[in-house]
Amino acid sequence: MSAKLSGSERLIINKLIDTGMFTSNPIKPTNDMTEAVMSLKKTNVQSKIGTYLRNLIGVTPENIQENLLLVLSSEYEAPETVHVLLATLKAVINLPEMQGVREDRAVLISTIIRQVHSEVVDLDEKEIQRLITLLFVDRFKLFTLDYPELTQSEQNQEIDEYWNISPSFTLVAQAIVDQLKKQSEDTLNDIQRVNRSLLVNLYISPKQSPYLWQVLINNKNKIAEQWANLDRFDLECGDDYALLLDKKRNQVQSKPSVVAIDVAHNIHSGISESQLNQAIKDSIKKIFPNNTISLSSVKDSLKEFGIIRIRNEFIFPTPLVKRFSIKEETTEEAE
Structure with missing residues (x-):
């Protein structure tokens, strides 16, 4: 049985699961978030979080100047998504705006999309923009939407959209590449494979994953205990499915x-x-x-x-x- 996680440790891990990043400089810090940021400065807390995630899913988060990165979710499973991710990293790093130290790091969105499309030819530009927005705007917060200042005579013209590139882009980019490389080299045990599948694929069924299903059935209590330590997910097993039931879920009404x-x-x-x-x-x-x-x-x-x-x-x-x-x-x- 792993050591019991504290509230701050759970908050950090849940943030990593939800967004892939835990930042030490949140935009709107709550008291709990501020406490978690302070706790992450402690070596034993970093070690405990790393040990828990390694035992659970075989992945240790990357530490980037007291920010943690976890590149693991259903969003990264599709090969075309990983292709867009890596092509975007390459495109942005090679941009003239990223060379040297410049205050203005705003780049035309269309420039990045065209550059990535030249590498990811199987997807259209609309889908590429959707994936880049999902990964770099919504998840990693490395791009923020930016508009140029317009003069009076330009008010009625079509406005070009820009992405403002975070100053920490290069550091995070290297960490993403390092973690993807590690994951490709990972040798997972059976329980780690089950846990990773539960997290990434929404559910496990005996029809689609007969081997993992049998591992889960044979180790159901141990797997449930591992997730219970996070105080967020309940392991639910039906006759022909198993999933992590998120305690934060809301009734769906849309x-x-x-x-x-x-x-x-x-x-x-x-x-x-x-x-x-x-x-x-x-x-x-x-x-x-x-x-x-x-x-x-x-x-x-x-x-x-x-x-x-x-x-x-x-x-x-x-x-x-x-x-x-x-x-x-x-x-x-x-x-």
């Missing part, structure tokens, strides 16, 4: 989410990808006949909840769909 759950329930044995749009439209008409709901937002919810999987251009419901039910007042609840 209309696209409710529609997504209805669609997944109605798929039954599976439908072709070409039929998905119509299935979504049918559910919208049935549940929210007087509302306009975008098909893409429903598809995003289907993926986010892990309630469908796509194989050979066919869509199938996953075991998780049984956890979701739609109440009459069109809100959803996962029991």
Whole structure:
């Protein structure tokens, strides 16, 4: 049994799981955050956090001048996402704006997108921008949206959008590369593989991962205890699925989410990808006949909840769909 984590240690680890970064200079520090920043200065706290994560998922966070980095989540599993990540690091490091010490580190978004697209040719520029925003704006906070100051005569012109590059970009970039390299060389034990799969893939099922499923069943109590130390996730095991139930979860009430759950329930044995749009439209008409709901937002919810999987251009419901039910007042609840 690993040493019990303190509140500050849990906060730091949860932040790493949620955003990939724990910064020692938060923009809006709460009392708990300030306390966690102070605790991270202690060598024994850094060691305890590293030991817990190494035992749990086989990864030790990178320390960058008292900021911690953890490159592990479902966002990094797809090869094209990793390709965009690495291509963006390369593109930005080679920008003229990054050479030498310059106060102005604002770069045209279109310049970065075009540069990355020249390396990642399988994705269109819109998808590349979405992934870069997800990784570098929302997750690592290395890019912030910036607009140039306009003169009076330029007010009605189309405005070019810029990303302002963080001064710590190069340090974080090196840490990202180091951690990805370490992970490619990692030799995980079976329990670490189960834990990493639970964190990254939303759930484990005997059909999709028979070996990991058996490891989980054989070590269920030990795995549950490891996660219980974080005081955030409960290990839930059904007949044909296991997942980490986040105690911070809220009841889902957005209309696209409710529609997504209805669609997944109605798929039954599976439908072709070409039929998905119509299935979504049918559910919208049935549940929210007087509302306009975008098909893409429903598809995003289907993926986010892990309630469908796509194989050979066919869509199938996953075991998780049984956890979701739609109440009459069109809100959803996962029991």
